[in-house]
Amino acid sequence: MMHETSKTIALRPHHGLCLHFFIGLGYSERFVQRMTWLQKELERNPLIELVSGTDVLCDACPNTQGESCSDEKRFSAYDAALLKMTALQTGRVICWQQFKERMQERVFDEGRFHEICPDCQWHEFCHK
Template sequence: MTVRLRAHHLLCMLTFVGEGYNPAFTENYRSIARRLSAGEEIELVSGPDDICAPLMEGGDPHCLNASVIERDALARQAVARLFGNEIKPGSIIRPEAELLRDLRRNFTSGAIRQACSGCEWEGLCTTIAGGDYQGTFVTRP
């Protein structure tokens, strides 16, 4: 199987410690984190992804907002610069230990955090990065 992620969730997955918008969202994210930690491949998608799924029910999900779409574009550009090649919807990314280390090192330094500006979770993610990612759910041996 493949985990479908939008570009900014490539950054969010680095600092996920079990907090979220509601219990359904958090449990879903924990399940996805287990899959990523087991090495399941990531397929980059445009728009709502597997993490967004519990938020798509009901009225006006923020996953469709222009600000979130812009966050995806900024994250895609930053991660592509880090990888040294273009990533786009349909790209397959393997969440190997080396990749997570590289992403986290660059996240901590701020090199790939342009998409995080103004996000409601930015402060928490900064604290987690500053604490060497202790307690995060997405791990690789």
């Protein structure tokens, strides 16, 4: 599993959405701590690499089993939908701020967020 390095943080595309709406809730205390840590790291506007499969957040998620996700099919669909809307692809290295701006312009401003992950258990928190 590729994790953050001194220059680049591996990030599943849909986790950009999770980070946008994160309010301190999560699967576990460990997961909340990891999300909080990542939010602080991203404030420095590092380079991120958009990855398929597990990333730096997945280590702390109970859905992760070894190097894979128990719900990979669903989360891969979220990733694919976001990549399509933002005209990006896995493997792309981009600074965090550019990724946030792209999501804002092509997903949130166009009212398309609900199309990406309507069946997510955290979806209700994203609409408060």
